[in-house]
Amino acid sequence: MSETKPQPRVIMFTTPTCSFCNAAKNYFRQKGIKFKDVDVSKDPAAARDMVRRSGQQGVPVIDIGGKIVVGFDRPNIDRLPDIK
Numbered sequence: 489m490s491e492t493k494p495q496p497r498v499i500m501f502t503t504p505t506c507s508f509c510n511a512a513k514n515y516f517r518q519k520g521i522k523f524k525d526v527d528v529s530k531d532p533a534a535a536r537d538m539v540r541r542s543g544q545q546g547v548p549v550i551d552i553g554g555k556i557v558v559g560f561d562r563p564n565i566d567r568l569p570d571i572k
Contacts, residue, residue, distance in 0.1 A: 495521065495522060495571075496552055496554075496570045497524075497552075498522065498524065498550065498552050498553070498571075499523065499526060500512060500513065500523045500525050500548055500549075500550050501534065501535075501547055501549040502526065502527060502547050503527060503528060503529040504527065504529065506548060508547075512548050512560040513525065515560070515562065519571075521571060523550075526538075528547060541556055542558055544558050546558070548560055550565070552570070552571055553568075553570055
């Protein structure tokens with residue numbers, strides 16, 4: 489009997505016009521990874537939170553269980569042990 493760990497909380501800071509954001513969302517959906525999508529173009533407080541977490545103003549910024557991935561960096565995302 490194998491134990492499955494719960495998926496870490498995933499928050500994706502995006503904008504609707506960002507092609508890398510849409511690619512990241514599609515990738516996560518294909519892998520069955522649940523995520524909260526935060527549109528920083530409509531939420532200035534969320535945009536400030538994103539910059540505070542990452543030091544970056546560009547999107548996407550993905551928070552996976554407290555680990556920050558800037559951009560749609562698929563190899564870096566796949567290396568995170570809790571996300572598979």
